[in-house]
Amino acid sequence: MDFASLRRPIAGVALIVALAACSGGTGGGTPSGNTIKIGIDLPVSGADASIGVTTQNGAVMAIEQAEKKGLPGGLHLQADALDDAVQGVHSPQQGASNTRTFISDDNVLGMIGPFNSNVAKAEIPLTNEAGLVQVSPSNTNDGLTIGPDAASLRRSNPTVNSYFRVCTIDSRQGAAGAQFARKLKFSRAYILDDNETYGLGLANVFEADFKKLGGTVLGHDHITKNQQDFKALLTKIAATHPDVIFFGGTTSNGGGLIRKQMFDAGMNNVAYMGGDGISDPEFLTVAGTTADGSYYTVAAPNAQKLPSAQQFVKDYQARWNSPVGPYSASAYAAAQAIIAAIDKAIRQNGNKMPTRAQVLKNVAATSGLQTPIGTVGFDKYGDSTNPILSLWTIRGGKADFVNQLNLKT
Amino acid sequence: MHDFLQQLVNGLSLGAIYALIALGYTMVYGIIELINFAHGDVYTLGTFFSLSILTLLGVSNQLHGAALFVDVAVAVVGAMVLCGLTGVIIERLAYRRLRNAPRLAPLITAIGVSFILENIMQWWRGPSPVSFPQVIPNPGWAIGGIEIQAKQLMVIVFAIVMMVALQVFIYNTKLGKAMRATAQDRDAAQLMGININATIALTFLIGSALAGAAGFVSGVYYQSTWFFNGFNAGLKAFTAAVLGGIGNLAGAMLGGFCIGIVEALTNLKIFPSGNQWSNVVVFSVLVLVLIFRPSGLLGESLPEKV
Numbered sequence: 048m049d050f051a052s053l054r055r056p057i058a059g060v061a062l063i064v065a066l067a068a069c070s071g072g073t074g075g076g077t078p079s080g081n082t083i084k085i086g087i088d089l090p091v092s093g094a095d096a097s098i099g100v101t102t103q104n105g106a107v108m109a110i111e112q113a114e115k116k117g118l119p120g121g122l123h124l125q126a127d128a129l130d131d132a133v134q135g136v137h138s139p140q141q142g143a144s145n146t147r148t149f150i151s152d153d154n155v156l157g158m159i160g161p162f163n164s165n166v167a168k169a170e171i172p173l174t175n176e177a178g179l180v181q182v183s184p185s186n187t188n189d190g191l192t193i194g195p196d197a198a199s200l201r202r203s204n205p206t207v208n209s210y211f212r213v214c215t216i217d218s219r220q221g222a223a224g225a226q227f228a229r230k231l232k233f234s235r236a237y238i239l240d241d242n243e244t245y246g247l248g249l250a251n252v253f254e255a256d257f258k259k260l261g262g263t264v265l266g267h268d269h270i271t272k273n274q275q276d277f278k279a280l281l282t283k284i285a286a287t288h289p290d291v292i293f294f295g296g297t298t299s300n301g302g303g304l305i306r307k308q309m310f311d312a313g314m315n316n317v318a319y320m321g322g323d324g325i326s327d328p329e330f331l332t333v334a335g336t337t338a339d340g341s342y343y344t345v346a347a348p349n350a351q352k353l354p355s356a357q358q359f360v361k362d363y364q365a366r367w368n369s370p371v372g373p374y375s376a377s378a379y380a381a382a383q384a385i386i387a388a389i390d391k392a393i394r395q396n397g398n399k400m401p402t403r404a405q406v407l408k409n410v411a412a413t414s415g416l417q418t419p420i421g422t423v424g425f426d427k428y429g430d431s432t433n434p435i436l437s438l439w440t441i442r443g444g445k446a447d448f449v450n451q452l453n454l455k456t
Numbered sequence: 457m458h459d460f461l462q463q464l465v466n467g468l469s470l471g472a473i474y475a476l477i478a479l480g481y482t483m484v485y486g487i488i489e490l491i492n493f494a495h496g497d498v499y500t501l502g503t504f505f506s507l508s509i510l511t512l513l514g515v516s517n518q519l520h521g522a523a524l525f526v527d528v529a530v531a532v533v534g535a536m537v538l539c540g541l542t543g544v545i546i547e548r549l550a551y552r553r554l555r556n557a558p559r560l561a562p563l564i565t566a567i568g569v570s571f572i573l574e575n576i577m578q579w580w581r582g583p584s585p586v587s588f589p590q591v592i593p594n595p596g597w598a599i600g601g602i603e604i605q606a607k608q609l610m611v612i613v614f615a616i617v618m619m620v621a622l623q624v625f626i627y628n629t630k631l632g633k634a635m636r637a638t639a640q641d642r643d644a645a646q647l648m649g650i651n652i653n654a655t656i657a658l659t660f661l662i663g664s665a666l667a668g669a670a671g672f673v674s675g676v677y678y679q680s681t682w683f684f685n686g687f688n689a690g691l692k693a694f695t696a697a698v699l700g701g702i703g704n705l706a707g708a709m710l711g712g713f714c715i716g717i718v719e720a721l722t723n724l725k726i727f728p729s730g731n732q733w734s735n736v737v738v739f740s741v742l743v744l745v746l747i748f749r750p751s752g753l754l755g756e757s758l759p760e761k762v
C-alpha cells in the first residue's frame with residue numbers, strides 16, 4: 048500500500064488536534080453579578096460513570112444545601128459540572144479543557160475534582176497559574192502534592208499551592224493494601240498495573256510494602272492501553288502459583304477483564320486485589336459472577352459506619368434516591384471545604400463578592416472542618432491530615448465492608 | 457518448552473480473531489484498493505447484533521443439546537446478515553460516489569464512517585462495557601500438559617473454516633470469478649458484462665458478514681465488549697492484513713495468526729514485563745517484514761488478488 052499518501056492527512060489531523068488543545072483563554076478578572084460558581088470536573092460517562100456520578104452527586108448536594116442555607120451578603124452559589132470522560136474513559140486533555148472553561152469564567156471561585164490522578168496532572172499547572180483553588184475527592188498519586196513531580200506541576204507559580212485533596216495518598220493506600228493482604232494471610236503476590244500515574248504508583252508502593260511485611264513478590268507486569276486479551280499474561284502468572292494478584296489501575300483500563308480471565312487461566316482459587324480504581328459498580332458488571340473473592344481498598348472511610356456520616360447518608364438517599372457511592376462523602380467534604388472558604392472570604396470582604404486568591408488562602412488554612420468523612424484539614428503539601436482507608440470485598444455479587452485503618456503518621 | 461507451546465495455543469486463538477477481521481480488510485482492499493477503517497467497528501457491531509439476537513431468544517446462560525446449535529446458528533447467521541447489510545449500506549452511501557475520486561477522499565470518508573458507527577453504538581448500547589453471556593459449554597483439555605479450552609478451539613476452527621470457504625467461493629464459483637476479474641481490471645471486467653456495482657457490493661457483504669461472525673465469536677470468547685472495541689482490534693487486524701500481504705486472503709489469515717502468536721509470546725518468562733511491550737514488538741515485526749518484503753509475507757507469491 049502507499050504509505051506516502053497517508054502521511055499528509057495524519058499530520059493534518061495531528062495539527063488540528065494540537066490547535067484545539069491550545070485554545071481556551073485565561074480569565075482572572077473580577078466576578079460580576081451575585082452568583083458564585085463552583086466547578087466540578089469528574090468523569091460521568093462511560094466506564095468511569097458508575098463511580099463518577101455518585102461522586103458528582105455528593106458534591107452537587109453540598110452546594111445545593113449551602114445555597115439553601117444562604118450565603119452572607121445575599122450571594123448565591125451554583126454548581127457548574129463538566130464531564131472529563133471522552134469515548135467512555137477519563138481523559139487528561141478533556142480535564143484540562145474543562146479546567147480552562149472554569150478559569151475563563153470569572154464567577155468560578157473554586158473547583159472540585161478531578162477523579163483520576165493522570166487528569167489531575169494535566170489540570171494542576173492550569174489552576175496553579177490561574178490561582179484557582181482545586182480540591183479533589185479521590186486523587187491518590189503521591190507526586191501530585193509531594194516531591195519534584197509536584198514542584199514541576201507548580202512551575203508557573205512555585206510559591207502557590209492551589210491543589211488540595213481530602214483523601215489520602217497512594218503511599219498510604221498501597222501500604223494499607225499490603226497490610227490488609229498480609230492480614231488475609233496472602234504470602235505470594237503477583238503485581239499488575241495499567242501503567243498510568245495512579246495505577247503504576249499504587250502498584251509500586253504495594254510491591255515495596257508487601258516485601259517489607261515478609262511477602263514474596265513473584266513478578267510485576269504492566270498491561271497496555273485497550274488490551275482485551277490477558278490470557279497469555281495470566282498463563283504466565285498462573286505458572287508462578289500466586290495467592291493473590293494485585294492490580295494497580297482502574298476498571299476502565301482492564302481491571303474487570305483481568306479478574307474474569309483469571310478463571311480461563313485456571314486461577315479460580317487465586318484472590319484478586321486492587322485499589323479504589325476497581326471500587327466501582329462497573330467492576331461487578333464486567334467481572335460478573337467471577338467478581339466474588341476480590342478485595343479492594345478505598346482511600347476513604349466507610350461512610351455507612353462513621354457516626355459523622357449518618358445524616359449525610361440519609362440526605363443523600365433522599366436527594367438522589369440511590370445508595371451512596373465509594374467517594375460521595377469525600378466529594379461532599381471537598382465541596383464543604385470550598386464552601387466554608389468562600390463563606391469566610393465573603394465575611395472578610397465585607398459581605399461582598401470575594402476573589403479567587405482569598406478563597407484559595409482560606410482553603411489552605413482549613414483545619415478541623417466537620418465532614419461526613421471525619422475532621423478535614425490540609426497540611427503544607429495540600430494533603431489531608433486525616434488518612435483513613437477501608438477494605439472491601441465482593442460477596443454474592445455485592446460490595447461488603449471488611450475493615451478500616453487510620454494511617455496517621 | 458511447555459510454556460512456549462502453551463503460549464502458542466493462546467496466540468493461535470487470539471490470532472484467529474484478528475484473522476477473521478483481517479479477511480474483510482483484505483477483501484475490500486483487494487477489489488477497490490480502499491482501506492476500510494470502518495471495518496473494525498462493523499466487527500463490534502457484530503458483537504452487539506448477536507447479543508441482541510441472543511437476548512431476543514431469551515438466552516442468558518449456557519446452552520446444551522439442540523438449543524445450543526439452533527440458538528448459536530441463529531445468532532451467528534443473524535449477526536452475519538445484519539453486518540453484511542450494514543457493509544452494503546456503507547458502501548452504497550459513503551464509498552460508491554467516491555470510487556473515481558482521488559484515493560485520499562474515500563480514506564478520510566472511511567475514518568468518518570468509523571466515527572459515525574462508534575457514536576451510533578455509544579448511543580445504542582451506552583459507553584460502558586456490556587457483558588455477553590457464556591453460551592457455549594467450555595470444558596478444557598490437557599494434551600501433554602498443554603491446556604486448551606473449548607472456546608479457544610472454537611475460535612481457531614471457526615477462522616480456518618471461514619477462510620477455506622471463502623477461498624473456495626472466490627476460486628471455484630462464477631461470482632468469485634467476477635470478483636477476481638473486477639479486482640484485476642475494473643473497466644475490462646465491465647466490458648465483459650460483469651456488473652461492477654453488484655460485485656463490489658457483494659464484496660462488502662461478504663467482508664462485513666465475516667466481521668459479524670468474528671463479532672459473535674469474540675463476544676463468546678471475551679464475554680464482554682464495548683462500543684470502542686473495534687478501534688484496537690481493527691488496528692491489529694489491519695496490521696495483520698498488511699503483514700500477510702494486503703489483498704491476499706491466505707496472507708490475512710497468516711498475518712492474523714502471526715500477530716496473535718507474537719503478542720502471546722511476549723509473555724514468555726524470558727522477557728520480564730514483556731506484556732507492556734507487546735504492541736511495540738508487533739509493530740516492529742510489521743516494519744521488519746515490510747522492509748524485506750514490501751508486499752507482505754505472501755503478497756508476491758500469488759499473481760491474483762481479491
